[in-house]
Amino acid sequence: MTKEASSPLLSVDDLSVAFRSGETVNTVVEGVSFHVDAGETVALVGESGSGKSVSALSVLQLLPYPAASHPSGSIRFDGEELLGANDKALQGVRGNDISMIFQEPMSSLNPLHTVERQVSEGLKLHQGLRDEAARERTIELLDRVGIKNAEERLRSYPHQLSGGQRQRVMIAMALANRPKLLIADEPTTALDVTVQAQILRLLVELQAELGMGMMFITHDLGIVRRLASRVYVMQGGKVVEEGKVSEVFSNPQHPYTQMLISTEPSGAPISTPEESASPTLPADDLNARPPVNRAALQRTGDHINAADGIDIAIRQGETLGIVGESGSGKTTLGLALLRLTDSKGAVRFDGADISGYGRKAMMPLRSDLQVVFQDPFGSLSPRMSVSDIIEEGLLIHQPNLSFDERDQAVVQALEEVGLDPETRFRYPHEFSGGQRQRISIARALVLKPRVILLDEPTSALDMSVQAQVVELLRDIQAKHNLAYLFISHDLKVVRALSHRILVMKDGKVVEAGDRDTIFDNPREDYTRELIAAAFDETMLTAAE
Numbered sequence: 168m169t170k171e172a173s174s175p176l177l178s179v180d181d182l183s184v185a186f187r188s189g190e191t192v193n194t195v196v197e198g199v200s201f202h203v204d205a206g207e208t209v210a211l212v213g214e215s216g217s218g219k220s221v222s223a224l225s226v227l228q229l230l231p232y233p234a235a236s237h238p239s240g241s242i243r244f245d246g247e248e249l250l251g252a253n254d255k256a257l258q259g260v261r262g263n264d265i266s267m268i269f270q271e272p273m274s275s276l277n278p279l280h281t282v283e284r285q286v287s288e289g290l291k292l293h294q295g296l297r298d299e300a301a302r303e304r305t306i307e308l309l310d311r312v313g314i315k316n317a318e319e320r321l322r323s324y325p326h327q328l329s330g331g332q333r334q335r336v337m338i339a340m341a342l343a344n345r346p347k348l349l350i351a352d353e354p355t356t357a358l359d360v361t362v363q364a365q366i367l368r369l370l371v372e373l374q375a376e377l378g379m380g381m382m383f384i385t386h387d388l389g390i391v392r393r394l395a396s397r398v399y400v401m402q403g404g405k406v407v408e409e410g411k412v413s414e415v416f417s418n419p420q421h422p423y424t425q426m427l428i429s430t431e432p433s434g435a436p437i438s439t440p441e442e443s444a445s446p447t448l449p450a451d452d453l454n455a456r457p458p459v460n461r462a463a464l465q466r467t468g469d470h471i472n473a474a475d476g477i478d479i480a481i482r483q484g485e486t487l488g489i490v491g492e493s494g495s496g497k498t499t500l501g502l503a504l505l506r507l508t509d510s511k512g513a514v515r516f517d518g519a520d521i522s523g524y525g526r527k528a529m530m531p532l533r534s535d536l537q538v539v540f541q542d543p544f545g546s547l548s549p550r551m552s553v554s555d556i557i558e559e560g561l562l563i564h565q566p567n568l569s570f571d572e573r574d575q576a577v578v579q580a581l582e583e584v585g586l587d588p589e590t591r592f593r594y595p596h597e598f599s600g601g602q603r604q605r606i607s608i609a610r611a612l613v614l615k616p617r618v619i620l621l622d623e624p625t626s627a628l629d630m631s632v633q634a635q636v637v638e639l640l641r642d643i644q645a646k647h648n649l650a651y652l653f654i655s656h657d658l659k660v661v662r663a664l665s666h667r668i669l670v671m672k673d674g675k676v677v678e679a680g681d682r683d684t685i686f687d688n689p690r691e692d693y694t695r696e697l698i699a700a701a702f703d704e705t706m707l708t709a710a711e
Contacts (some may be wrong), residue, residue, distance in 0.1 A: 174246060175202035177226065177265075177348055182240035182250075184221050184230065184404075193631060194238070195403045196221050203227045203348065208374065208381040210391045210412070213401035213425070214629040215600065221385045222401070223350050224335035225259050226382075233321065235481075245347065263293045266341035268334075270353035274414035275337060276325040282309070282336055283321035289343045313371060330493060338369065346375055352384045359492040359656045364700035368386070385613075386629050388427060389659075389701075392416060400424045430631040430664040435682070436486055437641045439666075443503040446480035447650050448536075448618055453477045453512035455503040473499035474510070475674040484644065485650040488665030488682075490658060490697065496674040497654045503618045505536045506651065516618075534564040537611035541623035543603035547595040554591040556580070557610045564614055580609040583646075584639060605639070609666060612643065618650045625660050637663050658701035662686055668692045 184196035196218040203209045209429050210220040224230050226242055226249065242250040244265065249257070275283040277285060281415035285310060287301040296304060300323070303305040309317035312335040325333055334354060341349060355363040367390065383394055391398055391412060391573065398415050400423065402410040408421040419425045455474040473496035481487045506521060506529050514522045516532060524532075540546040547556055558575045561568055568576070578588040584605040596604055604624060611619050621640070625633040637660060644651060655661050661668065668685045670678040670693065678691045689695050 176205045176245065177203040177382070178241075178243045179222070179226070179242075179503065182225060182242065183236055183238045184218070184225055185236050187234050187236065187581060194404065196225070198239070199401070199404070199406050201399045201406065201409070203380040203382050205380050206378050207373070207397070208383055208395045210398045210590050211297045211382065211384045211401060212386060212388065212391055212398060214386055214427075214631060216403075217401040218333040219401045220352055223249075223267075223352055223382060223384050224348065227265060228257060229267075231578065259293075262289045262341075262346075263344045263383065264346055265348045265350065266344070266346040267350040267352065268337050268341050268354045270356055276333060278325055278672070280329075281321065282323050282325075286336065286340050286586065288338060293344050297336065304343070305339075308343055311337045311373075312336075312342075314339070314363070319697055330358055334358065334362075334366055338366070338373070342373060342377065346379055348380045348382065350373070350382045353386070356385075356387070360658060361492060361696055363390075370394075372554065388416070388431065388630060394582060396667070400427070408597050420499045430634040432625075432630075432637045432660045434637075434641075434655075434663050435663055436666050437645045439484070444482045444484075447483050448652075449480035450504055451478050451513045451517050452461075453500070453503055453514065454501045455508055455510040458584075463652070473674050474503055476512075477669075477676055479504065479669065481618070481650045481652060483650050484648045485667065486644065486665045487650065487660040489671060490656065490661055490667040490668060491654065491671035492697075494673075495671040497669075498622055500671070501602050501622060501652050501654050505538065505618075505620055507538070534560065534614040535610065535617045536620070537614060537616040537618070538620045538622065539604070539607045539611050539624045540637070540644035541601060541626055542548045543607045544595060546607060547603060549595055551582075551588040552592050552594055553598075553606055556595075556606065557591070557613050560610065560614045579608075580613040581606075583612055584609045599632075600628055601635060604632075604636055608636075608639070608643070612647075615647070616649070618652065620652045620653045620654070623656070624653075626655065626657060633657075633660060640664060658686075658697060670697070700703060 180200045182196060182199045185192050185194045199222055201209065206247060211222065213219050237250060240250055241248060244260065262287055277655065285304055286305045290301045290304055305321065306317045309320060314320050314332060357365050358366060385391060395412050396432045397410065398412050399406050400421065402423045408419065408424045409414060415424065416428060419428055451508050454476060460668060477500060490501060491497045499508060502508040504514060504525055512522060513520055552578050557580055558573045561573050561576060576589055578633050581588045584604060586605050598606065625636050628636065643649065653661065653664055662682065667681050669676050672693050678689065678694045680686065686698060687696065690696060
């Protein structure tokens with residue numbers, strides 16, 4: 168066997184990465200080794216802060232040098248050393264022999280440049296194509312990655328595309344020069360389950376077509392099972408376990424790997440609402456028409472039907488899961504129920520019709536109707552301490568409380584969500600993502616609400632942290648007999664938490680029923696498609 172045939176396409180040996188801040192040097196990756204062969208998919212998995220993305224960025228040396236450095240290591244691609252290579256050599260490899268797809272396409276694509284300009288840039292740089300040839304190749308690429316009406320999309324800007332379309336554009340850019348290695352860094356995290364399945368299937372097809380190696384970075388073990396042949400598990404900047412996916416997942420050796428596999432969201436809701444209880448928050452023929460902002464002009468344009476003629480009811484102690492793809496209207500429905508966006512139709516709370524209530528009339532009810540948002544960092548003010556954030560609602564709804572009474576309420580809320588009350592004078596940036604979401608839950612709980620709208624509260628969290636938050640929500644619901652409106656595109660989390668489920672598409676409810684009926688015997692093709700995308704591990708075939 169020749170050396171070329173036996174040598175890995177990419178070989179990373181004893182890689183360390185350190186970051187300097189002033190006089191402080193922090194080593195975030197230590198002695199990491201892995202390899203990728205031509206034509207195979209290798210996964211790097213681990214939670215946030217494990218070092219997987221830093222290791223991947225090191226391959227193309229995309230870290231913020233000179234603050235970043237490599238105390239040790241070797242990175243060989245196609246037999247050539249990349250670590251320490253000069254700029255000219257690296258420019259010849261980046262986007263040409265090795266391409267990368269990033270997690271968030273909206274921040275990775277230039278908002279000021281059209282799709283055509285961004286895809287064709289690499290073609291002109293590496294292949295020397297002129298405008299017309301680059302344009303034809305760009306259309307061909309967009310068509311290949313599943314962009315409909317590819318020629319018409321050439322003049323589009325990133326904000327005019329959906330999340331799935333933006334990610335397809337990123338894939339077209341990455342594959343423009345037929346790379347030998349593709350590095351995909353959490354490329355489907357922000358996507359709906361059906362779009363995620365489409366993107367993964369596309370990557371598998373393109374990999375087979377081009378014969379390229381792929382390094383897939385993710386915290387989603389379900390994707391690893393579907394996609395990869397080998398896996399490296401990272402914790403604290405080190406590889407703690409490696410091997411074939413089938414072997415590692417069936418017989419994990421390291422405690423951290425065992426924890427990752429065992430802590431995927433699972434189980435069923437704890438509390439069981441009384442069937443005879445009257446609905447706390449019913450609505451009939453609810454229609455919500457939120458304005459559409461034309462981003463380029465910042466003007467209010469036409470309206471869309473995001474919630475169209477929906478009947479809904481929820482009882483105390485019950486979780487109603489609302490699922491569907493982006494744009495299905497699930498968030499708008501939740502906001503309309505809580506009178507946080509304009510709507511038509513009857514909405515009742517505690518027997519009173521609140522559909523006509525304005526801001527002033529709704530104010531006394533806000534303590535009973537609370538919200539926990541998707542992004543805990545974006546929904547918490549960075550200028551306020553945790554104590555200030557949690558007690559803000561008390562100042563509005565219970566102004567007669569003394570300072571000591573408010574402080575005690577804050578302490579109790581933090582204890583309920585499993586956080587040390589002594590940390591209440593810190594600021595949001597000093598907490599992890601999971602801790603920030605617990606703070607958001609504490610902010611809602613401190614007012615002792617009856618209904619909480621949970622809008623994608625776990626989508627930004629690692630798998631094990633998702634499981635912890637789901638368990639926390641179950642315990643709190645059972646303790647306080649809370650009603651949850653749980654909005655998500657993650658069907659695994661929905662199944663673990665919900666008693667009943669509404670499936671939405673294009674502003675309408677296409678199917679509704681109890682948890683077991685929806686998941687075990689769905690009637691509608693759309694529901695079956697969502698469930699298959701979330702749970703069917705045979706939808707993709709990983710190379711063995």
